[in-house]
Amino acid sequence: MSMELLLASAIGVIAASGIYLLLRARTFPVVLGLTLLSYAVNLLLFASGGLTLSGAPILEPTKTSYTDPLPQALVLTAIVIGFAMTAFVLVLALRARQELGVDHVDGRRDKPRENAGGES
Amino acid sequence: MNHWVIAPILLPLAAAIVLLLLGIGRRRVQRGLGLASVIGQVALALGLLAYADGGELLVYRLGDWPTPFGIVLVLDRLSALMLAVTACIALFSLWYALQGTDERGRNFHALFQFQLAGLNGAFLTGDVFNLFVFFELLLIASYALLLHGGGAERLRNGIHYVVFNLVASALFLVGVAMLYASLGTLNMADMARAVAELPPERSDMAHAGGLVLLVVFGAKAAVLPLYFWLPSAYRSATAPVAALFSVMTKVGAYAILRLFTLVFGPDAGPTGSIAEPWILGVALATLAAGTLGLLASRDVRTLIAYSVVISVGMLLGGIGLFSVEGIRAGVYYLAQSTLVLAGLFLLADLIARQRHVLGDRLESGTALERRGLLGILFLAGAVAVVGLPPLSGFVGKALLLQAAVDLEAVRWVWPVVLVSSALSLVAFSRAGSVLFWKSGGRAPERETPALAPGLWVPCACLLAFAALFIIAAAPALEYADATARQLLDPSVYVRAVLETANVSR
Numbered sequence: 001m002s003m004e005l006l007l008a009s010a011i012g013v014i015a016a017s018g019i020y021l022l023l024r025a026r027t028f029p030v031v032l033g034l035t036l037l038s039y040a041v042n043l044l045l046f047a048s049g050g051l052t053l054s055g056a057p058i059l060e061p062t063k064t065s066y067t068d069p070l071p072q073a074l075v076l077t078a079i080v081i082g083f084a085m086t087a088f089v090l091v092l093a094l095r096a097r098q099e100l101g102v103d104h105v106d107g108r109r110d111k112p113r114e115n116a117g118g119e120s
Numbered sequence: 121m122n123h124w125v126i127a128p129i130l131l132p133l134a135a136a137i138v139l140l141l142l143g144i145g146r147r148r149v150q151r152g153l154g155l156a157s158v159i160g161q162v163a164l165a166l167g168l169l170a171y172a173d174g175g176e177l178l179v180y181r182l183g184d185w186p187t188p189f190g191i192v193l194v195l196d197r198l199s200a201l202m203l204a205v206t207a208c209i210a211l212f213s214l215w216y217a218l219q220g221t222d223e224r225g226r227n228f229h230a231l232f233q234f235q236l237a238g239l240n241g242a243f244l245t246g247d248v249f250n251l252f253v254f255f256e257l258l259l260i261a262s263y264a265l266l267l268h269g270g271g272a273e274r275l276r277n278g279i280h281y282v283v284f285n286l287v288a289s290a291l292f293l294v295g296v297a298m299l300y301a302s303l304g305t306l307n308m309a310d311m312a313r314a315v316a317e318l319p320p321e322r323s324d325m326a327h328a329g330g331l332v333l334l335v336v337f338g339a340k341a342a343v344l345p346l347y348f349w350l351p352s353a354y355r356s357a358t359a360p361v362a363a364l365f366s367v368m369t370k371v372g373a374y375a376i377l378r379l380f381t382l383v384f385g386p387d388a389g390p391t392g393s394i395a396e397p398w399i400l401g402v403a404l405a406t407l408a409a410g411t412l413g414l415l416a417s418r419d420v421r422t423l424i425a426y427s428v429v430i431s432v433g434m435l436l437g438g439i440g441l442f443s444v445e446g447i448r449a450g451v452y453y454l455a456q457s458t459l460v461l462a463g464l465f466l467l468a469d470l471i472a473r474q475r476h477v478l479g480d481r482l483e484s485g486t487a488l489e490r491r492g493l494l495g496i497l498f499l500a501g502a503v504a505v506v507g508l509p510p511l512s513g514f515v516g517k518a519l520l521l522q523a524a525v526d527l528e529a530v531r532w533v534w535p536v537v538l539v540s541s542a543l544s545l546v547a548f549s550r551a552g553s554v555l556f557w558k559s560g561g562r563a564p565e566r567e568t569p570a571l572a573p574g575l576w577v578p579c580a581c582l583l584a585f586a587a588l589f590i591i592a593a594a595p596a597l598e599y600a601d602a603t604a605r606q607l608l609d610p611s612v613y614v615r616a617v618l619e620t621a622n623v624s625r
Contacts, residue, residue: 022287027279034286041293048297071300074249078293081256085286088263092282096275105283107276 003051007043015040027093027103034089038082046075124171125180125195128164128203128240132157136233144226151218154229158210161236165200165207172200173599175606177616179246188310192617194246197603198451202243202374205455206367208585209462210236212578216466217360219574224269224358231268235261235364242371246617248299248306248333251375252292255340259285262368265361266353274356281353288339295336298329308382309617312610315388330384330394334376341372343436344405347429351413354425359469362421363462363582369432370458377439377447381607382614386442393442400440400529404536407433411540414547420468420480423551424461427505430540431457437533438520445523447604452596453516456589457505460513463582464501470494470575471555482551487560490571495556497576497583502548504586507541512589515597517541 014036021033049068057069093103100107135157139150171178178195181187214232222228238258245251263285267278300306302325303314318326339346350369354362380395410429417423431453438450472480474488488494500511507513517537524533589596606612 022283030283034283034290037287037290041290041297045293045297045300048301050301070306071297074296074300077249077253081253081289084260085256085289088260089282089286092263092267092275092279096279099272099275105279107272 003053007047007051011040011043011047014043025105027096027105030105031086031089031093035082035086038078038086042075042078042082045078046071048074122178122180124164124168125178125193125244126182128161128168128207129193129237129244131160131164132233132237132240136230136237139230139233140227147223150229151222154214154232155218157233158207158214158236161203161240162207162211165203168195169200169204171195172197173602175602177613179617187618188305188307191250192246192307192309193244194309194613194617195244196613197599197606198374198377199243201451201455201599201603202370203240205370205458206236206239206243208459209364209367209582212582213360213363213462213466215578216363216575217358219572221269221358221360225267227264228268231261231264232364234258235265239367239371243374246308248296248308248311248379252289252296255292255371256289258368258371259289262365265364266357268361269358271356277352277356281349284339284349288336291332291339292336295329295332298325298332302326302329307617308379309614311383312385312388312614313618315383315392327394330379331398333379334395334398337372337375337379338402339372340369341376341432341436342369342406342429343402343432344409347406347409347432350429351422351425354428354465355419355421359466362424362465366428366458366461366465369428370435370454373432373435373439373450373454376436377450377607381442381447382610385608385610387610396440396442399436400532403433403436403440404532405433406430407437407536407540411543414544417547417551418482420471420482420551420555421465423482423547424464424468427464427544428461430544431461431505433540434516434520434537437537438523441523441527441529442608443523443527444601444604444608445519447607448597448600449516449519449523451600451603452519452589453513455596455600456512456516456586459582459585460501460504463497463579463585464505466575466579466582467494467497467501470571470579471498473575474571482554484554484558488556490576491556491560493571493576495552497580498552498556500583500586502552504583506544506548508545510590511586512593513586515590515593519597 018033018036018040021029021036024030049071052065052067055065055067056063057067057072097103102109135153139153142150172195180193182191235258238254238261241254242251242258245254263278263282266281267274296306302322303311305311305314315326342350354365357365384392384394386393407430410426410433413426413429414423417426435450435454438446438453468480471488471494475485478485504511504513507517521534521537524530
């Protein structure tokens, strides 16, 4: 029971942190938020087969306890896809910072900084 | 096994890989290969459409794994129709792109083929997790295609589009995890079996998982609270990309139609029909919101982007009735509106090309070259989208109204659809009169490039589907009717997929 509680609260905390960061207005926290959210989702996906300690994922004659191998395969796929997407978003965010001159998600400039005349 | 089913995925994938290996620079080879692949896909899609119309389901087991363990591809009438619509749009938008749009950035052709591979795969797969993978394939290609051409505005809208879709993908996985935890399978046919056998006390998680997926597909289809990404994204995409994107919202609608007739259909026991209370209301609200957006549009591309939102509302309205008549209306409307809207996106670009500074903004400017031709194309597109008699939109809307007539929902469907059509007519007439009648006072400031046939012919071909769907209305409606019957009888699908498991070759 304690393992389920620990995993469930870990997923909850990570997802909540991810969503908080996602709602920030700068691209870097948003990318971090997306990453955290995908971690939480991967853990959830992993847990969807049930939590089994030291079970074998494939048939072995000596083993009696088994764990579901499919969620592991799903998580692996999700991790790879999430990795590619994060790389893409990072490149996109860098490119946007370069072209728009600001890292705001709407490409908006902050008023005070503009008054200070810091940027062209 | 019939290996043709996988060809619509393999052909663009192979073409894309070869295009990437070719590298940048060999323009003529790249264009030829891209075009050949798209023409091949049209031929394949038409062949599969003819096969699917026989009523038989084609099940293809990847790697020949027994069914609930391996991934299956399933071809039925609905997926064959979606393949055909996608291939037609791809052909004409690629033809349009060959006139120079493809050179505004790198790797346009490879990305275009990757996008098609993702779309075709999403329409063919019979496995929910595989659907997720194909969604990601088409999305990552669409991220890059959206940015094709560069520029600050595209980047800004691109970030919104990418982040929004990544969050939707995360939610997709949440739904998948919940469904797997409660059903123990992700094969759609096997899920349908498992849902029906689910004891009532364990059905809550499956119920919640199904509704999470409804939210995800609603986000892809751009329904009411989740459509705000669409107008700015479609507005800033280059014309051939926007034309291809008009299929993308339909992927969401397709997934809703597939999942909530097959897995959570009326026969699914305690979790049956879970989406019914939501879809119709959301569809009508989307229709209303899209119409308001249409009236407020200040340029042609935003106008058409909101028409995409309206068309999603219309076809989900048909699906939301969950009757043969309703789904028939939805399927017919889906096919014709997607093709016509793609044509209109190309037309908007044709207009914008000639107006230099004004672009496609709805302000009177210089006279357009070939005003008569463009005006007639705009008129045809507007008539088809608004749903006036001679063209196909009329039949689609009339079918939806007819489908609702005996139901209690008629109180909502009729007023919303009719008022929305009237207001769309106002918006399109205003746009047309500004562009074609109020323009022309001033002489052009600069030499406008001649309107090459390679630009307007693809656009005209796409708009001609509005006429084709009227001339061939009887076969089209028969096909839509048979599709609706096939979707509402999921037992055939389930049996076809699960029974092939026991047949060894």
